[in-house]
Amino acid sequence: MIPPNTYSADRVVLDALGVALSGVPHDARIAIAYSGGLDSSVLLDAAVRVAGAARCVALHVHHGLSANADAWAEHAAARAASLGVAFDAMRVDVPRSSGTGIEASARERRYDALETLCARHGATMLWLAQHADDQAETVLLQLLRGSGIAGLAAMAPRHRPAASSVERVRPLLHLLRAQLERYAAERGLAWIDDESNADTRYARNALRVDVLPALAVHFPGFRDALGRAAQHAAAAQRLLDDLAALDLGAAARDDGRALSRAALVALDDARGANLLRYWMRSLGLPGASAARLANMMRQLRDAQDAHALRVDHAGQRLRLYRDAVCWEAGDSADPRDDDVVAARGVATCAWDGQEVWHLPAWRGTYVFALAAPGGADALPEAALRGAPLAVRAREGGERMRTSPGGSGRTLKNLFQEQGVPAWQRDVPLLYAGDRLLYVPRLGVNRDGAATGGDAPVGARWRRIEWRPDLLIA
Structure with missing residues (x-):
């Protein structure tokens, strides 16, 4: 039983996790993405208090990007053991020249590893420790990159990726980092600090170190404002997805593995690109840039025969046969057919x-x-x-x-x-x-x-x- 006069940050954190836990079957396994840093240390500690140690499993991903990575993994294992929580870890190799940047590559490898670990432990729910400051950084990054509505929607409180059996839950998304710091101080938590977080060569770190403090001086409520903007973008994206689902119903061929070219090019470019984006996501393909989607629409309108169309994306190529538009394995690195x-x-x-x-x-x-x-x-x-x-x-x-x-x-x-x-x-x-x-x-x-x-x-x-x-x- 938690005393009613417990420190306010403590109460706020526990209430947030209580909301995330509501409606979850009492025997469901809860996986905690646990790096050993401040945010995930607060999440793991609070999860044990709210859900009980027996229901939790702490999952650690060893990226090998820091000389301290072994020590962090040891700290994570020891902390989980002290809480009586099951622990598991996985090493991943992060490509340094993938073309998407080391941050994006590390994030992709981390989520792949966490999915694998969840399956190993029978967990269908993964709790992540992102908070309101992280959300504000994400929205600003997406704005600066010229992202569309989906990018501005940033991180959802709850989300199940396509073709995944694991729901990603962010119980702390509406809490400030300062509230997590107060919780950690009150509980006497120990955590590790990743030295790369201070390296402003990385875009997110540059925002956190140089930009957000200046914003806080002139716009003290910017985190809430950017969080609301993300919610508005998410609502708009849901409407776009609803429209795309209607268009897909009219254009789908072969159980959705192909689209009717005639139905697709009957749409204007913006609506056609929205359908292509939604269709690709339903097939598990990575998202394409606005320029690439526009190129797809242009080639589909101009193609006169099957060989007139060739758009490469993420190891796949877009093909046209008769009226059917579909993807097949292969990309521009492959030799031409002839x-x-x-x-x-x-x-x-x-x-x-x-x-x-x-x-x-x-x-x-x-x-x-x-x-x-x-x-x-x-x-x-x-x-x-x-x-x-x-x-x-x-x-x-x-x-x-x-x-x-x-x-x-x-x-x-x-x-x-x-x-x-x-x-x-x-x-x-x-x-x-x-x-x-x-x-x-x-x-x-x-x-x-x-x-x-x-x-x-x-x-x-x-x-x-x-x-x-x-x-x-």
């Missing part, structure tokens, strides 16, 4: 029962798995042993039968009939000698001469499958 085809020769293999044939030039593997006789995409082994296997690029005019006794048709017509986009037709054709056996995306050539249709009873059969490298476990 260059790749020209660099490939004819690969051969004297097949003798092996299950895989890796083809680096094609970035994939042919798999020959045991199968029941006559199964889909299956051939008797005699068809594979009869002549050296060869992989060749399409030259045009190749024909195959998709059913026994059916008429031979060109691969071009079959690809069109199956709706295979033009850029996905660059596949390795599998031959036995000069006989076409198998075509990825179309299947086995059901020509009796090619497939060994007269195979004896008891013959072993193999199912053929083409797997791009990205799908190989």
